[in-house]
Each structure stands twice: as C-alpha cells, then as structure tokens.
Amino acid sequence: xxxxxxxxxxxxxxxxxxxxxxxxxxxxxxxxxxxxxxxxxxxxxxxxxxxxxxxxxxxxxxxxxxxxxxxxxxxxxxxxxxxxxxxxxxxxxxxxxxxxxxxxxxxxxxxxxxxxxxxxxxxxxxxxxxxxxxxxxxxxxxxxxxxxxxxxxxxxxxxxxxxxxxxxxxxxxxxxxxxxxxxxxxxxxxxxxxxxxxxxxxxxxxxxxxxxxxxxxxxxxxxxxxxxxxxxxxxxxxxxxxxxxxxxxxxxxxxxxxxxxxxxxxxxxxxxxxxxxxxxxxxxxxxxxxxxxxxxxxxxxxxxxxxxxxxxxxxxxxxxxxxxxxxxxxxxxxxxxxxxxxxxxxxxxxxxxxxxxxxxxxxxxxxxxxxxxx
Amino acid sequence: xxxxxxxxxxxxxxxxxxxxxxxxxxxxxxxxxxxxxxxxxxxxxxxxxxxxxxxxxxxxxxxxxxxxxxxxxxxxxxxxxxxxxxxxxxxxxxxxxxxxxxxxxxxxxxxxxxxxxxxxxxxxxxxxxxxxxxxxxxxxxxxxxxxxxxxxxxxxxxxxxxxxxxxxxxxxxxxxxxxxxxxxxxxxxxxxxxxxxxxxxxxxxxxxxxxxxxxxxxxxxxxxxxxxxxxxxxxxxxxxxxxxxxxxxxxxxxxxxxxxxxxxxxxxxxxxxxxxxxxxxxxxxxxxxxxxxxxxxxxxxxxxxxxxxxxxxxxxxxxxxxxxxxxxxxxxxxxxxxxxxxxxxxxxxxxxxxxxxxxxxxxxxxxxxx
Numbered sequence: 001x002x003x004x005x006x007x008x009x010x011x012x013x014x015x016x017x018x019x020x021x022x023x024x025x026x027x028x029x030x031x032x033x034x035x036x037x038x039x040x041x042x043x044x045x046x047x048x049x050x051x052x053x054x055x056x057x058x059x060x061x062x063x064x065x066x067x068x069x070x071x072x073x074x075x076x077x078x079x080x081x082x083x084x085x086x087x088x089x090x091x092x093x094x095x096x097x098x099x100x101x102x103x104x105x106x107x108x109x110x111x112x113x114x115x116x117x118x119x120x121x122x123x124x125x126x127x128x129x130x131x132x133x134x135x136x137x138x139x140x141x142x143x144x145x146x147x148x149x150x151x152x153x154x155x156x157x158x159x160x161x162x163x164x165x166x167x168x169x170x171x172x173x174x175x176x177x178x179x180x181x182x183x184x185x186x187x188x189x190x191x192x193x194x195x196x197x198x199x200x201x202x203x204x205x206x207x208x209x210x211x212x213x214x215x216x217x218x219x220x221x222x223x224x225x226x227x228x229x230x231x232x233x234x235x236x237x238x239x240x241x242x243x244x245x246x247x248x249x250x251x252x253x254x255x256x257x258x259x260x261x262x263x264x265x266x267x268x269x270x271x272x273x274x275x276x277x278x279x280x281x282x283x284x285x286x287x288x289x290x291x292x293x294x295x296x297x298x299x300x301x302x303x304x305x306x307x308x309x310x311x312x313x314x315x316x317x318x319x320x321x322x323x324x325x326x327x328x329x330x331x332x333x334x335x336x337x338x339x340x341x342x343x344x345x346x347x348x349x350x351x352x353x354x355x356x357x358x359x360x361x362x363x364x365x366x367x368x369x370x371x372x373x374x
Numbered sequence: 375x376x377x378x379x380x381x382x383x384x385x386x387x388x389x390x391x392x393x394x395x396x397x398x399x400x401x402x403x404x405x406x407x408x409x410x411x412x413x414x415x416x417x418x419x420x421x422x423x424x425x426x427x428x429x430x431x432x433x434x435x436x437x438x439x440x441x442x443x444x445x446x447x448x449x450x451x452x453x454x455x456x457x458x459x460x461x462x463x464x465x466x467x468x469x470x471x472x473x474x475x476x477x478x479x480x481x482x483x484x485x486x487x488x489x490x491x492x493x494x495x496x497x498x499x500x501x502x503x504x505x506x507x508x509x510x511x512x513x514x515x516x517x518x519x520x521x522x523x524x525x526x527x528x529x530x531x532x533x534x535x536x537x538x539x540x541x542x543x544x545x546x547x548x549x550x551x552x553x554x555x556x557x558x559x560x561x562x563x564x565x566x567x568x569x570x571x572x573x574x575x576x577x578x579x580x581x582x583x584x585x586x587x588x589x590x591x592x593x594x595x596x597x598x599x600x601x602x603x604x605x606x607x608x609x610x611x612x613x614x615x616x617x618x619x620x621x622x623x624x625x626x627x628x629x630x631x632x633x634x635x636x637x638x639x640x641x642x643x644x645x646x647x648x649x650x651x652x653x654x655x656x657x658x659x660x661x662x663x664x665x666x667x668x669x670x671x672x673x674x675x676x677x678x679x680x681x682x683x684x685x686x687x688x689x690x691x692x693x694x695x696x697x698x699x700x701x702x703x704x705x706x707x708x709x710x711x712x713x714x715x716x717x718x719x720x721x722x723x724x725x726x727x728x729x730x731x732x733x734x735x736x737x738x739x740x741x742x743x744x
Binding site: 175 | 400415419424427468469470471474487493496505508511515521537540546547549555562566658665669670672678702716
C-alpha cells in the first residue's frame with residue numbers, strides 16, 4: 001500500500017508548494033499569524049500578581065499601624081485603594097470584586113504591640129481565584145514577618161533560628177513573560193500547524209480534485225508526505241521568526257543550541273502537521289474538519305500541554321491524555337533550550353517521544369486517508 | 375404583517391432543525407463534545423500545588439535536619455523524589471526536570487541551630503514555571519518559619535497574621551476554573567455552529583434560493599439564531615450540570631440569573647459567529663476568521679490570565695469581550711452567590727454586546743444581499 005518513490009514525492013510536494021504560493025491569503029496568514037499572536041499575547045498576558053487592590057479598615061490610628069501600612073505600600077505589590085470606616089463596608093467590596101484584599105487593624109493593635117503581647121492583623125482575601133489568593137497571602141505574610149522582626153529588634157537583637165534562603169534558577173526574576181513566551185511559541189505553532197493541514201485535504205475532497213489525485217500513480221504515503229513537506233518548511237520559518245521575536249522583542253534568554261532547537265522543531269512540526277492531516281482525513285467535509293480541528297487543538301493546546309497547568313498535578317489518566325498533545329513535548333524543548341540551556345543529553349527523551357508521535361501520526365494519517373473513492 | 379413574519383421565521387427554524395439533526399456526527403459535536411471537554415479540562419485546570427517533585431541534599435543528616443525535612447513532606451506540598459549527598463545531583467535533577475525544587479541542608483545546620491547563631495537552609499526553585507515557583511516559594515518559607523517558631527517555643531512574632539479567604543476557604547482552584555472553562559466551551563460551540571451557517575449556504579448555492587423567498591434579512595437571521603440559541607442553552611445546562619454534579623463545585627447563587635446571563639452570552643456568541651459568516655466569502659475564510667477571533671477572546675477573558683494583571687490598553691479591550699463579562703458573572707454566581715446588585719454592570723455589557731452583534735450581523739447581511 002505504501003510505496004515511496006522520491007520523484008513522485010517530490011512532484012507531490014512541488015504541486016502543493018505551487019498551490020500554496022498561489023493562495024496568497026493562506027500564505028500571508030501562515031507567516032503573519034504566529035508573529036502577530038506572539039506579539040499580542042507576549043505583551044498582554046502575564047501571571048505576575050501586582051497592584052493588588054487593597055482596602056484598609058484601620059481601627060487603631062497609631063503610628064505603628066501607619067508604619068505597617070507603609071510597609072505594604074512600599075513593597076510595590078499592593079495598591080491601597082480605600083480607607084474603610086466601618087466593618088459593614090467589607091462585604092460589598094469583596095462581593096463586587098472591586099477589592100481583592102482587606103486588611104483589618106483592630107483597635108488594640110498598638111496597645112498590644114507596645115505591651116509586648118502579640119498584636120493581630122487580619123487579612124481577608126477574595127479566595128475565589130485560589131491561585132492569586134495564595135500569592136497575595138504569601139506577600140502579606142512576608143511583609144508582616146519583616147515588620148514583626150523590625151519591631152522586636154528594637155530592644156534586643158533577634159536571631160531567627162532557621163532561615164530559608166530561596167533561590168530561583170533559570171528565570172531568576174520569576175518573570176512570567178520568560179515562562180509564557182517560549183510556551184506560546186510551542187502552543188501557537190501546534191494550533192497553526194494543525195489548522196493549516198486540516199484545511200488542505202478537506203478542500204481537495206470538496207473541490208473534487210481528490211479524484212484526479214486518485215487517478216495518478218501516487219501512493220497514499222507519498223500524498224501525505226508530499227503535502228507535509230511544504231508546511232514543515234513554513235512551520236520552521238515560523239519557529240525562527242517567533243523565536244527571534246521572543247529574544248529580541250521580549251528579552252527572553254536563549255541559552256541553548258540553536259541547531260538542536262531547529263532539529264527538534266522539525267520533529268515537532270511533522271507530528272503536529274500529521275495530526276492536522278488525520279483530522280482532515282477523518283472529517284471529509286470542511287465543516288466537520290474545521291470543527292474537529294478547533295476542538296482538538298485549541299483548548300487542549302493551552303490546557304493540556306503544561307503551558308500553564310502543571311501536568312504533574314493532573315490525575316494519572318489525564319496525564320496519559322496529554323501525550324496526545326504534541327505541544328506537550330515541544331514545550332519542554334522550548335523552555336529547556338531557551339531558559340535552562342540544556343542540550344541533547346537532557347532533551348533526547350522529548351526527541352524520541354516526538355519521533356514516536358510523528359511516526360504514529362503519519363501511519364494513522366496514511367491509514368485514515370483512503371485514496372480509494374468509495 | 376407580524377403573524378406572517380412569525381410564520382416565515384418558524385419555517386426557517388424548522389428547516390435549520392431538520393438540517394442540524396440529520397447529521398448524527400454533528401450531534402456528537404454539539405452535545406457530547408462540550409461535556410467531555412469540561413470533564414477533561416476540569417481536571418487539568420488546577421493550579422493547586424501538591425506533591426511537588428523535590429530533590430534533597432542533606433549534608434547535615436542530623437535529627438534536626440530530618441525534622442525539617444519531615445515538616446516539608448508532612449505539608450503535602452512537597453514530595454521527596456531523590457536524596458543525595460552531592461550538591462551536583464541537585465543541579466542535575468533540576469536540569470533534567472526530574473525535580474522542580476531542591477533543598478540543600480548545609481553540614482553545619484544543626485550546629486548553628488544549637489548555638490543560636492542562625493541556621494540557613496537553601497531552597498532552589500525551577501523558575502521555568504514561574505507560577506508554580508512563586509507558590510512553592512511561599513509554602514516553603516511558611517514551613518521553615520513554622521519550624522523556627524517551634525524551636526523558639528513560646529516566643530511569637532510581634533504581629534500575628536489572621537488569614538481568612540472568603541468564598542473559597544480552602545483555596546481550591548478548581549472551583550474557580552471549572553465554571554469559567556464551561557463558559558469558554560459554550561462560546562466555542564456557538565462560534566463553531568454559526569460561523570459557517572450562512573457562508574455554507576452561499577457556497578452550496580442554497581442562499582440564492584432563500585433570497586428569492588419572501589424572507590427579510592432579519593427574519594432569516596432570527597430563524598438561524600433560534601435553533602442555535604436552543605442548542606447553546608442546552609449546552610449551558612449540560613456543562614453546568616457537569617460542574618455541579620461531577621466536580622461538586624459549590625453553587626451559591628440563583629439559577630434563574632445564571633440562565634438569563636447565559637442567554638445573553640449565547641446570543642452574543644451567535645451574533646459574532648453570524649457576523650463572521652455573513653462577511654466571509656468562503657468557508658475557509660470564515661474558519662480562519664473564527665480562529666482569529668477565538669484566540670484573543672479566550673486569552674483576554676480572564677479565564678487563564680487575570681485581567682487586572684494586563685497592561686491598561688488590553689484591560690480596556692477586554693470590555694468588548696463578552697466572555698470576560700460572562701466569566702465574572704458565572705464566577706460571582708457560583709462562588710459568591712452574587713446577585714444583580716453586584717453584577718448589573720456585567721449584565722448590561724452582555725446585553726449591549728449581544729443585541730449589538732446580532733443587529734450588526736443582520737444589517738451586514740442585508741447590505742450584501744441587496
């Protein structure tokens with residue numbers, strides 16, 4: 001069934017390339033879209049928690065209370081929006097989500113502090129966004145701790161018995177952009193790749209040119225590979241463009257080997273494009289093919305690739321599902337090469353997985369792609 | 375004239391229903407896919423941290439250091455996946471991605487602890503996933519602090535922090551994410567259903583047949599919207615049911631209010647899809663446009679990235695995004711039990727966007743057919 005002759009494969013690839021060249025709009029989209037998306041989202045999305053909208057109910061108008069609030073202000077993470085005068089004001093503010101955090105300083109705050117009894121600060125956080133709430137509470141805790149040590153230190157030197165010295169590797173300033181940009185390159189390329197190819201075969205079916213292809217001696221494998229080749233070339237150019245943007249526009253470090261990166265990119269693209277061909281061969285009509293392509297690539301690309309949600313905390317069966325998402329492998333590669341600067345000795349695992357994915361995908365594509373017109 | 379107009383709309387609705395339900399594969403896409411997606415994504419969309427792979431280099435290996443390590447593992451946030459007495463192994467584990475966190479306890483740990491000169495434990499975080507690193511850092515610091523407190527005994531910090539998290543006291547991220555991803559799935563369905571609805575008839579040529587009928591542009595759009603709106607609302611019911619009964623997300627608010635918001639939201643999604651469909655020449659063009667619209671809709675909705683962390687310009691843009699308003703409504707209704715007095719503004723925005731997009735689609739359609 002699957003014979004492979006180089007000259008026929010080459011002819012098929014040339015036909016596809018000519019067709020692509022004539023289809024100006026698709027071509028422009030194929031190059032412009034990834035760049036546009038990366039620029040847009042590289043600027044727009046971030047996970048850094050800044051400017052936490054905070055309201056304060058200060059029932060103890062003392063110097064120490066003001067000092068504590070100054071510490072919050074000086075940290076740069078909180079924007080103290082409102083001074084409240086009554087506790088009843090708290091609920092409507094949190095209900096309407098106009099503030100994220102309410103700090104309550106009770107009337108006996110400074111009295112307790114001055115007499116050596118533990119003073120109390122209440123922090124009420126809007127917990128609905130659990131992730132943001134966790135980070136907000138972390139910042140709050142750190143500020144309160146620093147303040148306490150300073151107050152206690154007034155009389156005698158305070159030695160903390162154990163101190164954690166935290167260091168962050170690969171992304172020292174913990175900027176979410178460094179995490180998002182290499183991730184976006186992987187996710188965008190997966191979606192674009194599947195989209196590009198999912199249209200090409202469905203289109204041949206609808207236009208009836210598939211019959212002409214069937215009348216030629218070209219084998220199924222040659223059709224699939226021939227259709228793939230021009231798109232791999234486009235995809236590689238896209239990867240280079242987006243990576244350059246990431247480095248020069250967004251200042252994301254590129255610490256690894258560019259050559260290794262290109263090689264692994266080619267593997268990834270073959271798999272992702274193969275996925276698109278499987279979808280289009282299954283869908284037959286453009287309507288169904290596009291619907292399947294959107295459903296299979298879009299949200300899974302973002303959610304199941306490890307782009308934002310760690311795969312390791314997902315339930316085991318779902319972790320297995322993530323192996324069907326090609327961006328999952330490539331994401332490890334982009335982050336590894338951009339941020340960690342690791343080489344083949346680490347990334348060979350992902351390389352092998354991507355080869356397996358590409359081969360299985362192509363086999364499946366060839367099978368699903370019935371050349372016979374039944 | 376009104377009864378006649380209603381009768382014509384009814385006939386278009388009948389025709390659309392017949393077309394929709396003839397293809398059993400489309401059935402599966404319409405009703406099975408949303409529920410399946412919700413269940414899969416519901417499990418995936420968790421930012422809760424637990425069992426973070428941690429590599430331990432304990433060079434002190436004393437009772438004190440073991441007690442500290444126990445404090446880490448007992449918290450449930452960290453799980454020791456590797457132990458070694460060579461710091462190089464720590465570097466290796468993080469490079470390979472085998473561990474996300476490395477703890478190094480220096481050889482003089484217990485000595486410094488005993489003589490009161492202050493011991494230091496080094497903790498390294500893999501920053502490639504900045505969110506996990508930030509959260510892990512804050513947990514690790516808290517664990518070390520508590521450990522220090524225990525050693526000091528009675529002495530407490532001058533200021534005690536009393537934390538309370540409203541609406542979600544256990545800080546479960548799934549409760550926040552599941553209702554929102556349900557909203558995103560419904561919007562995707564609306565776009566997929568309608569974006570090809572008109573352009574397909576144009577490509578097949580049946581649009582001309584519709585045009586020689588006495589149907590007006592508004593009647594045609596109304597007739598095309600009603601069946602899809604029904605499908606959209608059924609999808610809302612399905613995914614809401616899955617969120618409440620499968621994922622046990624608390625539902626504090628009013629069901630009627632949720633359905634009202636969903637109706638407005640579905641209408642705005644359908645309006646957007648029809649707008650794409652009426653202004654595209656080919657199905658391919660419509661598909662690419664849908665793709666171009668859906669991506670920013672998702673990313674600028676607050677589903678995955680909080681809106682108020684975005685630059686100001688993008689925050690303004692999000693006001694045009696129906697999904698942003700709907701997500702605020704569903705999260706408010708599910709978790710806070712919020713009512714119209716807290717959410718009227720989002721409802722008004724959805725109403726304006728829904729009516730505006732549908733009206734615009736009908737208007738454009740009339741212009742093109744003349």
